[in-house]
Amino acid sequence: MSETQMPTARTRVVREADRAVYDRETVYRILDEGFLCHAGFVVDGQPFVIPTSYGRKDASLYIHGSAASRMLRQLKDGVPFCITVTLLEGLVLARSIFNHSMNYRSVVVLGKATLVEDPDEKLEALRILSEHILPGRWADSRQPNERELKATSVLRVPIEEFSAKVRQGPAIDDEEDYSFPTWAGVVPLEMTAGAPIDDARLLPGKEAPAYAKHYTRSR
Amino acid sequence: MSETQMPTARTRVVREADRAVYDRETVYRILDEGFLCHAGFVVDGQPFVIPTSYGRKDASLYIHGSAASRMLRQLKDGVPFCITVTLLEGLVLARSIFNHSMNYRSVVVLGKATLVEDPDEKLEALRILSEHILPGRWADSRQPNERELKATSVLRVPIEEFSAKVRQGPAIDDEEDYSFPTWAGVVPLEMTAGAPIDDARLLPGKEAPAYAKHYTRSR
Numbered sequence: 001m002s003e004t005q006m007p008t009a010r011t012r013v014v015r016e017a018d019r020a021v022y023d024r025e026t027v028y029r030i031l032d033e034g035f036l037c038h039a040g041f042v043v044d045g046q047p048f049v050i051p052t053s054y055g056r057k058d059a060s061l062y063i064h065g066s067a068a069s070r071m072l073r074q075l076k077d078g079v080p081f082c083i084t085v086t087l088l089e090g091l092v093l094a095r096s097i098f099n100h101s102m103n104y105r106s107v108v109v110l111g112k113a114t115l116v117e118d119p120d121e122k123l124e125a126l127r128i129l130s131e132h133i134l135p136g137r138w139a140d141s142r143q144p145n146e147r148e149l150k151a152t153s154v155l156r157v158p159i160e161e162f163s164a165k166v167r168q169g170p171a172i173d174d175e176e177d178y179s180f181p182t183w184a185g186v187v188p189l190e191m192t193a194g195a196p197i198d199d200a201r202l203l204p205g206k207e208a209p210a211y212a213k214h215y216t217r218s219r
Numbered sequence: 220m221s222e223t224q225m226p227t228a229r230t231r232v233v234r235e236a237d238r239a240v241y242d243r244e245t246v247y248r249i250l251d252e253g254f255l256c257h258a259g260f261v262v263d264g265q266p267f268v269i270p271t272s273y274g275r276k277d278a279s280l281y282i283h284g285s286a287a288s289r290m291l292r293q294l295k296d297g298v299p300f301c302i303t304v305t306l307l308e309g310l311v312l313a314r315s316i317f318n319h320s321m322n323y324r325s326v327v328v329l330g331k332a333t334l335v336e337d338p339d340e341k342l343e344a345l346r347i348l349s350e351h352i353l354p355g356r357w358a359d360s361r362q363p364n365e366r367e368l369k370a371t372s373v374l375r376v377p378i379e380e381f382s383a384k385v386r387q388g389p390a391i392d393d394e395e396d397y398s399f400p401t402w403a404g405v406v407p408l409e410m411t412a413g414a415p416i417d418d419a420r421l422l423p424g425k426e427a428p429a430y431a432k433h434y435t436r437s438r
Contacts, residue, residue, distance in 0.1 A: 130316060148315070
């Protein structure tokens with residue numbers, strides 16, 4: 001696969017261009033920390049945006065779903081799509097309303113997906129997806145059988161045309177606003193995991209594994 | 220505004236239809252708990268999905284941004300859009316890989332936006348947006364001046380065609396899998412706020428207000 005020069009005209013960040021990042025390493029770090037994306041596709045000129053989980057292997061994203069899903073039916077036909085991943089990190093409270101902002105890291109990937117049809121690649125893609133969300137879980141679960149594999153579609157999405165946006169740090173006010181008599185600062189936000197909730201029908205002696213007890217997205 | 224009968228052909232949930240919710244009250248509750256949406260729009264057949272904040276008043280969503288933003292330039296022309304809000308609530312670990320899931324509440328709103336051009340409505344929309352994200356902050360901030368208002372676009376998005384999807388509760392395994400020897404359960408996830416970080420240039424005696432110290436999205 002030849003490397004497209006980033007940004008393309010379509011991925012060049014227009015708004016707040018100083019927040020734009022185009023290097024693959026930063027993009028991968030964001031994609032690997034997140035696990036929920038918003039997938040955009042078009043049906044009859046109408047955009048649809050659907051939340052779904054994903055996994056990454058090298059320069060490929062994998063998403064999956066029921067073969068009946070509207071999204072995947074469309075994507076199978078090669079409809080263009082957009083995968084966006086957003087990690088929200090804080091509310092930025094400036095002195096002026098205008099300079100209020102959010103701290104976040106986000107990635108936009110544009111391209112066309114291909115349906116993964118080879119049975120071995122499909123199973124491997126599902127393992128990648130599962131391990132991306134919850135490392136260690138795949139080996140502890142009952143593996144997919146033929147019926148389930150048939151009922152699942154997996155799409156491979158090449159990470160070729162992409163951009164990232166990163167905003168971190170304190171509020172930036174206009175110089176004349178620093179004398180305005182109000183508090184300013186950042187309210188940090190993060191996604192946190194609570195204590196695992198045991199299923200009501202657990203077999204005796206089955207305790208929550210470490211990956212469920214200490215779940216975190218920091219890598 | 221006449222009430223469209225929900226779901227329309229475009230908002231009928233196809234995948235996991237048992238999780239679909241179409242009542243306005245549930246949709247509003249999800250929209251009011253969230254404050255980050257993923258806005259989808261189409262440029263030359265290519266979908267774009269952009270994270271942005273929003274506010275709600277009655278049956279209207281407001282989003283904003285720089286007048287230079289690619290998204291808003293497009294939307295001003297009446298391009299169809301999709302606003303999706305997702306509240307992630309947990310990882311659902313079933314015995315089988317196939318029945319793994321997530322707990323979440325999400326809303327999809329389809330329609331066309333109109334640019335808010337009346338200055339009074341625009342200022343009020345910005346107040347609604349600000350108060351939606353951080354109630355109490357508007358009155359404590361330096362208000363927008365004419366130059367800033369000019370540099371900001373505000374769009375009104377009618378909440379007319381919409382659907383919600385809600386998945387909550389424990390894992391649901393196939394009956395024969397309940398004897399599979401693994402742990403199953405739910406890892407709850409939530410967005411939590413940390414202690415506010417003071418700006419380095421605070422005026423003496425300015426302390427973080429309660430809305431920053433005890434930030435929460437539960438209403």
